[in-house]
Amino acid sequence: MHMADALLSPTVGATMWACSMAAIGYSSKQLKKNIDNKTIPLMGVLGAFIFAAMMINFTIPGTGSSGHMGGGMILAVILGPYAAFLVMASVLIVQALFFADGGLLALGCNIWNLGIYPCFLAYPLIYNPIAGDGTSNRRIAIASIVSVLIALQLGACSVVMETLLSRKSELPFGTFVLLMQPIHLAIGLVEGFVTSGIITYVKKARPEILQSSSAYRPLDASISVKNVLVAFVIMAVITGGALSWFASTHPDGLEWSIEKVTGKAELAGQEQGIAHALKGIQGKTAFLPDYNFKPSVQEESKEKKSPVWPAIDAGTSVAGIVGGGIVLGLVLLIGFGIRFFKRKTEP
Amino acid sequence: MTFDKEYYNIGLLDRLSYQNTFVHRLDPRIKLIATLLYLFTVISFSKYEVVELFPFFLYPVLLITLGEIPLLFIIKKVVLVSPFAIFVGIFNPFLDTGRVVLMQELTISAGWISFFSILVKFTLTVSTALLLVTTTSFPGVCHALRQLGVPSLFVSQLLFLYRYIFVLMEETMRIVRARDMRSYGRRGTGIRIFVRLVGILFLRTVERAERIYYAMLSRGFQGDMPTLKRFRITASDLGFAAFVIAFLFIFRFYPVSEELGRFVQGVF
Numbered sequence: 001m002h003m004a005d006a007l008l009s010p011t012v013g014a015t016m017w018a019c020s021m022a023a024i025g026y027s028s029k030q031l032k033k034n035i036d037n038k039t040i041p042l043m044g045v046l047g048a049f050i051f052a053a054m055m056i057n058f059t060i061p062g063t064g065s066s067g068h069m070g071g072g073m074i075l076a077v078i079l080g081p082y083a084a085f086l087v088m089a090s091v092l093i094v095q096a097l098f099f100a101d102g103g104l105l106a107l108g109c110n111i112w113n114l115g116i117y118p119c120f121l122a123y124p125l126i127y128n129p130i131a132g133d134g135t136s137n138r139r140i141a142i143a144s145i146v147s148v149l150i151a152l153q154l155g156a157c158s159v160v161m162e163t164l165l166s167r168k169s170e171l172p173f174g175t176f177v178l179l180m181q182p183i184h185l186a187i188g189l190v191e192g193f194v195t196s197g198i199i200t201y202v203k204k205a206r207p208e209i210l211q212s213s214s215a216y217r218p219l220d221a222s223i224s225v226k227n228v229l230v231a232f233v234i235m236a237v238i239t240g241g242a243l244s245w246f247a248s249t250h251p252d253g254l255e256w257s258i259e260k261v262t263g264k265a266e267l268a269g270q271e272q273g274i275a276h277a278l279k280g281i282q283g284k285t286a287f288l289p290d291y292n293f294k295p296s297v298q299e300e301s302k303e304k305k306s307p308v309w310p311a312i313d314a315g316t317s318v319a320g321i322v323g324g325g326i327v328l329g330l331v332l333l334i335g336f337g338i339r340f341f342k343r344k345t346e347p
Numbered sequence: 348m349t350f351d352k353e354y355y356n357i358g359l360l361d362r363l364s365y366q367n368t369f370v371h372r373l374d375p376r377i378k379l380i381a382t383l384l385y386l387f388t389v390i391s392f393s394k395y396e397v398v399e400l401f402p403f404f405l406y407p408v409l410l411i412t413l414g415e416i417p418l419l420f421i422i423k424k425v426v427l428v429s430p431f432a433i434f435v436g437i438f439n440p441f442l443d444t445g446r447v448v449l450m451q452e453l454t455i456s457a458g459w460i461s462f463f464s465i466l467v468k469f470t471l472t473v474s475t476a477l478l479l480v481t482t483t484s485f486p487g488v489c490h491a492l493r494q495l496g497v498p499s500l501f502v503s504q505l506l507f508l509y510r511y512i513f514v515l516m517e518e519t520m521r522i523v524r525a526r527d528m529r530s531y532g533r534r535g536t537g538i539r540i541f542v543r544l545v546g547i548l549f550l551r552t553v554e555r556a557e558r559i560y561y562a563m564l565s566r567g568f569q570g571d572m573p574t575l576k577r578f579r580i581t582a583s584d585l586g587f588a589a590f591v592i593a594f595l596f597i598f599r600f601y602p603v604s605e606e607l608g609r610f611v612q613g614v615f
Binding site: 002004005006007008009010013014024025028029031032037038040041042043044045046047048049051052053055056058086087089090091093094096097098099100101103104105163167168169170171172175176190193194197198201202205206209321322323324325326327328331332334335336338339342 | 353354357360382383386387389390391394397398401402404405408409411412413415424425427428431432435436438439442443458461464465466468469472473476477479480485488497498500501503504505506507508509510511512514515516518519522523536537538539540541542543544545546548549550552553555556557559560563564568569570603604605606607608609610611612
């Protein structure tokens with residue numbers, strides 16, 4: 001369920017990064033106002049706990065397949081939404097770097113899908129109202145299962161949206177949703193069950209942990225449900241609008257991302273100038289300029305959603321294939337060469 | 348046992364990141380930014396470009412060889428996480444049926460090209476991300492993040508997380524081992540036992556966090572984990588940065604593979 005770099009376009013990746021970074025900044029700021037230093041080690045160690053717990057596998061009743069634990073909701077219940085979100089983001093960063101789950105550019109998407117939904121949507125809007133004051137085990141069980149289910153469904157749905165907006169996959173929306181949602185319904189049920197089990201276990205064994213942790217829950221007191229909803233609607237409209245706008249005006253997205261990174265547009269113009277010059281050189285040095293193959297029949301069934309089919313790019317030429325092979329060979333040669341020389345120079 | 352293997356793998360990544368080579372000595376900030384730029388450039392190629400991506404293999408290859416990273420280890424990790432990308436991409440050949448002429452006689456559907464493009468991008472992005480962390484110590488990455496403006500509270504708990512992954516994983520390994528010793532086949536691996544194990548692990552974790560906090564408090568902890576190490580940008584850092592920018596620039600805007608192919612065809 002982790003989004004992968006290869007399926008992303010730069011536009012979607014950068015937008016989600018910006019959103020997630022803003023959320024991290026905002027949460028850190030909120031948290032700084034009302035925690036004691038004791039929470040920082042607790043957050044870090046609980047993040048490590050989520051890791052360790054993910055590695056314990058268990059058999060899912062009835063199916064015999066094996067399951068793992070996610071953990072956003074447990075963290076939200078114990079630490080409160082802001083701290084839980086930061087821990088989830090850290091867990092995802094470590095996963096991206098060490099387990100290559102998802103990727104660095106997809107990190108923004110993953111933090112959004114697996115962090116924002118459980119911590120800022122499912123926890124305050126679903127878990128809290130159902131669980132109430134947390135005295136009834138049955139209410140805790142229902143609250144955790146429902147909130148985990150909904151958070152996972154939202155996350156899976158976002159994976160679909162992000163993939164489709166990136167236009168790297170040809171899967172139509174309906175099919176993709178039908179593939180993703182039921183799988184995550186099953187996962188969500190198991191995860192919700194595990195979450196409720198752990199919360200009730202902790203409640204029984206060390207009730208003061210749950211009680212004292214409510215001290216770090218600024219969201220309950222300071223933010224009303226209505227404000228959260230309004231903020232989400234606004235964010236959704238802005239991201240949706242921005243994404244579709246960029247997606248339509250910059251199908252390539254590179255210029256835009258350069259602009260985004262450097263903060264000014266001149267670089268893009270400059271690069272186009274150099275690229276232009278390079279094109280000129282290319283024209284002069286081309287040995288067989290008309291050796292390109294055209295893409296055969298521009299079929300009518302081509303996607304209606306994106307009519308700009310990059311026809312030129314698809315016309316892979318023999319020159320391209322030959323050159324690609326040579327480049328790969330050269331790269332390998334360079335690699336082995338360096339290794340060889342290193343061995344030689346070392347005593 | 349998969350658990351031991353996972354643990355060993357993280358440990359290996361950690362150990363590799365403390366080697367002393369040219370790549371390891373580079374400033375973590377430069378490496379982080381270079382990696383992000385590289386990833387951006389790679390995924391900015393449109394879905395029908397494959398050959399244009401080949402020159403980009405040079406970057407991970409250079410990191411692997413200069414940083415003395417075991418190649419097989421990286422390849423294994425890349426293969427291990429590939430299922431999702433393959434799952435989403437494998438439908439392309441069947442859904443995108445536009446024909447593309449490859450050679451005189453050979454025609455394939457455009458979907459194969461985009462599928463292959465996804466695979467190449469996947470290999471490049473995943474291996475480069477792994478190489479960032481095998482050539483830079485994770486605390487180095489964290490301090491780089493802090494200097495690049497990420498809130499220090501976030502960075503501090505990220506450092507904690509990383510430090511205690513190893514401690515808690517060893518603890519978990521003992522728990523899992525004890526469970527496996529006592530469970531014959533499937534018995535004892537059910538969801539109820541799992542919940543209890545995780546519950547115990549959780550309580551131990553919270554208690555450990557308390558002890559850690561008091562230990563740190565007595566050593567002057569004030570909510571931040573500054574580093575003594577001063578990061579300085581040296582000439583080799585600037586050289587590396589210039590190289591990466593030139594590299595990305597040339598291969599993004601100049602179709603090297605195609606030109607080379609033409610050249611060779613011209614010769615023969």
